[in-house]
Amino acid sequence: MVERDRLIAALEDATHASSIHNSQPWRFRLVEGGVAVHLDPTVTPRTVDPVGRWALASIGAVVANLELALTSRTGRAVVTEITLGDSIPEAADLAGGAAYGEGPLAVITLGEAAETTTAMTAARLHGAIKERHTTRGPLLGGPPTEEEWAELQAAVAWAPGIQATPASEPLVRSLLSLTARAEDARQEDEDYLEEIQNWVENEAPSGTGIPRGAIGAPDAEGHVPIRDFTQTPMGSSGDGEAVFFEDPPALLVLHAASDTPVDQLRAGYAMQRAMLEATALGLGIGVLGQALEEPDSRAAVDGAAEESFGAPVVVHQILRLGHPAGTITYAATPRRPVTDLILD
Structure with missing residues (x-):
C-alpha cells in the first residue's frame, strides 16, 4: 500500500502541467491502486476551444x-488506461x-518496482516539471541541435500514434502565415477578446489564469505570431514594447493519422513529454496553436503539413523550440491547491 501522502505529493506535481489558459481542468479520484483523472469542463474556456480539443490535451498533459x-x-x-472512447x-x-x-478519462495504476532505466528517466523529467514554462518571448540562442531534435522526437514517441517532425523552412513559413491569419481573425471576435480578458484579468476561477507578467511581448517584425493576450473588446491593454524574435523560428509539428478524442488527449500527453524534455535540455518552449482552433484554418494547416511530409496527417500541435540567448525570467503562474481537486 502506497502512503497517501506520496500520492498527494505526486498529484501536486502533476498539477504543474500545461493547460489551455492555465485553466487546470483536471480533477482526481484516488482509487484502488492508483488515480483516476477526470475533466471538469465547468472551468474551461469555450471560445478558444470550440470542440474541446485543448481541454482533452490538458488532460493528456496532466496524465504525463x-x-x-x-x-x-x-x-x-x-500502467495507464485511457478510458475515453x-x-x-x-x-x-x-x-x-x-x-x-x-x-x-484515464486511470493510472501503480505496478511493480520500476526498472532502472524507467526510474532514471522518470527522475530526470520529474525534476523538470516545476521548471517548465511557456516562452512568449524570443529564442535567439539558436535552434535545437540534431541530437536535441532526436531527444524531443523520442519523448513524443511515448504517446501511441503521435509523431513529431521538425518543420522544414518552407513549412515553417506556411505555418507562420496560417497562424498569423488565425490570430488576426481572433482579434476581430469580441467573444474571444472578452474571454481572453477574463483569463488575464483574474476573473478566471481562483488559482487559475494567466498573470500579466507572463503574457510576453509582440515580435517587432511580425515574424512570430504569438497569441496576443493584451487585446480586449475596448482595444489593447498592453504597455510593453515589441522585441525582435528569431527568424525563422524552429517548429516541431506533432501529428497523427486521425483526430479522435483519444488522439487529442494523447497529443496533449506527447506535448507535455516534449516540453519536459525540452526543459531538461535547456530549451525554451513556445506554442503556436491558434490555427488549430477552427475547422477551416485547421484544414489548411493539415494541407500544408501533408504537402511537406508527403502523406496525409492531422496536426495536433505546433511547438516553437530554441535556445534562449540568456537567462529567461518567468512570472509565476498560479496553481489551485491539490486538496481542492480531489473528488470524494
Whole structure:
C-alpha cells in the first residue's frame, strides 16, 4: 500500500502541467491502486476551444506529469488506461470539453518496482516539471541541435500514434502565415477578446489564469505570431514594447493519422513529454496553436503539413523550440491547491 501522502505529493506535481489558459481542468479520484483523472469542463474556456480539443490535451498533459511523478515518488512502474472512447460525441456540446465531463478519462495504476532505466528517466523529467514554462518571448540562442531534435522526437514517441517532425523552412513559413491569419481573425471576435480578458484579468476561477507578467511581448517584425493576450473588446491593454524574435523560428509539428478524442488527449500527453524534455535540455518552449482552433484554418494547416511530409496527417500541435540567448525570467503562474481537486 502506497502512503497517501506520496500520492498527494505526486498529484501536486502533476498539477504543474500545461493547460489551455492555465485553466487546470483536471480533477482526481484516488482509487484502488492508483488515480483516476477526470475533466471538469465547468472551468474551461469555450471560445478558444470550440470542440474541446485543448481541454482533452490538458488532460493528456496532466496524465504525463502524473505518470512521472508517481514513478519518481514511489519507485513503482505505472500502467495507464485511457478510458475515453474513440467516438466523437454528436449531440452534446463539445465546446470547452463539455461532452467529456462524465466519468474518468484515464486511470493510472501503480505496478511493480520500476526498472532502472524507467526510474532514471522518470527522475530526470520529474525534476523538470516545476521548471517548465511557456516562452512568449524570443529564442535567439539558436535552434535545437540534431541530437536535441532526436531527444524531443523520442519523448513524443511515448504517446501511441503521435509523431513529431521538425518543420522544414518552407513549412515553417506556411505555418507562420496560417497562424498569423488565425490570430488576426481572433482579434476581430469580441467573444474571444472578452474571454481572453477574463483569463488575464483574474476573473478566471481562483488559482487559475494567466498573470500579466507572463503574457510576453509582440515580435517587432511580425515574424512570430504569438497569441496576443493584451487585446480586449475596448482595444489593447498592453504597455510593453515589441522585441525582435528569431527568424525563422524552429517548429516541431506533432501529428497523427486521425483526430479522435483519444488522439487529442494523447497529443496533449506527447506535448507535455516534449516540453519536459525540452526543459531538461535547456530549451525554451513556445506554442503556436491558434490555427488549430477552427475547422477551416485547421484544414489548411493539415494541407500544408501533408504537402511537406508527403502523406496525409492531422496536426495536433505546433511547438516553437530554441535556445534562449540568456537567462529567461518567468512570472509565476498560479496553481489551485491539490486538496481542492480531489473528488470524494
